Structures are given as C-alpha cells and as structure tokens.
Amino acid sequence: MKRQKYISWDEYFIGVAQLSALRSKDPSTQVGACIVNTDKRIIGIGYNGLPSGCEDDEFPWERENKSIVDTKYPYVVHAEANAILNATRETKGSSIYVTLFPCNECMKLIIQSGIKEIVYVSDKYSETDLHKAAFKMMKAANISYRQINASEVVKND
Numbered sequence: 001m002k003r004q005k006y007i008s009w010d011e012y013f014i015g016v017a018q019l020s021a022l023r024s025k026d027p028s029t030q031v032g033a034c035i036v037n038t039d040k041r042i043i044g045i046g047y048n049g050l051p052s053g054c055e056d057d058e059f060p061w062e063r064e065n066k067s068i069v070d071t072k073y074p075y076v077v078h079a080e081a082n083a084i085l086n087a088t089r090e091t092k093g094s095s096i097y098v099t100l101f102p103c104n105e106c107m108k109l110i111i112q113s114g115i116k117e118i119v120y121v122s123d124k125y126s127e128t129d130l131h132k133a134a135f136k137m138m139k140a141a142n143i144s145y146r147q148i149n150a151s152e153v154v155k156n157d
Ligand SMILES: O=c1[nH]c(=O)n([C@H]2C[C@H](O)[C@@H](COP(=O)(O)O)O2)cc1CO
Pocket: 026, 028, 029, 030, 031, 047, 048, 049, 063, 072, 076, 077, 078, 079, 080, 100, 101, 102, 103, 106, 125
C-alpha cells in the first residue's frame, strides 16, 4: 500500500517558495515564490534579493534612512520578479505560489506574464494603498487567488 502521509501539491509548492525565502538577506521580510505550470511542473523560483553584481554587504538593508538611496527599497528585486525572470518555460496559464501577497509592481509582471492564479500565505500589507492597487489590477485581469496556511514542512525562525 502507498505511503499515506505524503504532502499535497499545495504543501509541496508553497514549501519550495518558503525554502527559497530562506536564501533572502533581507533582515525584516523574506519572500519566496514558485511558479507552477498546468502540468504541475515548477518552471521558476525566486526570492527577494539584490541584482547580480550588487554585493549584499555593500548595499543597505535598512528600511528607513535620511535618503531613500540609503535604504534597500531602490535595489531589491522582488521574489515574484525573480521567479518570472528565472522561468524556464512558458508562464502563460500558470500559478504562482508566494509567501507574501504580491505588491502592485509584481502584480503588473504577473499579469503580463499570463499567470492565472496566485496562491499566498501572508497578506501583512493588505491595509496599504499599494496593496489595494495590486488587488484592483488582479481583479481586472481575472486572476484567481487563494490564501493557504504556511507549510509545516519548512520553518523559518
Ligand atoms: O511582493 C513583494 N515581494 C517581495 O519580494 N518583497 C520584498 C521586498 C523587500 O525586500 C521586502 C519588504 O520589506 P519590508 O517588509 O521591510 O518593507 O520584501 C515585497 C513585496 C511586497 O508585498
């Protein structure tokens, strides 16, 4: 008889997203993303990090500073953007598993890459105006969404 305690597809894909997030150097928010096509194949993964050649020890990781230039915000590539850029196959019709609901900028990339479903864990920025903008674009583009619990498989302390 087959093993009974195997993990579900959702647990598997969100687990991969969570594992990817563990690579992030961001001290406050680590985000991971995993793109899955209609054949249930993983076609791209990513986490939030600096662009190639920008050294983690030479760029700021602060959230606030006198100038925005001395914060992380102008530099970090979001997890969803990295997953889309890393995609090895056609993204049209696929799902994206993300540990944090996508921001407005990532939502634009998700829409333009033809992703049709967003599966997420946290929506800690849901009260912000930019989240509302992201949500509005998602609805207009007919992308479905669902929130799932964090996988027990990968834990981040
Ligand atoms: O969709 C997203 N994807 C993503 O990778 N991020 C990253 C950018 C930053 O490195 C970090 C957010 O930092 P903070 O929570 O300190 O503002 O998460 C942030 C969002 C915003 O929801």
